[in-house]
């Protein structure tokens with residue numbers, strides 16, 4: 001993996017950069033567990049998207065707090081109009 005600080009190319013699975021010594025953020029695919037480059041967007045093994053912290057796209061109902069999918073006009077739980 002490539003060090004974000006100095007750009008040195010380290011072995012996959014290396015914990016510290018051989019160029020500057022900082023700790024390398026090990027990341028792995030949460031689907032298949034394959035080691036992944038921190039800069040990679042998709043797993044090279046299974047093709048899963050590697051960002052695990054996708055922002056939840058949705059609209060929160062102001063009446064009941066249920067998170068509806070984006071584009072929903074009426075709450076799927078309480079049927080109130082979502083602003």
Ligand SMILES: [Zn+2]
Nearest residue numbers: 003006017020
């Ligand atoms: Zn480095």
Ligand SMILES: [Zn+2]
Nearest residue numbers: 029032043046
């Ligand atoms: Zn994977």
Ligand SMILES: [Zn+2]
Nearest residue numbers: 061064075078
């Ligand atoms: Zn609701």
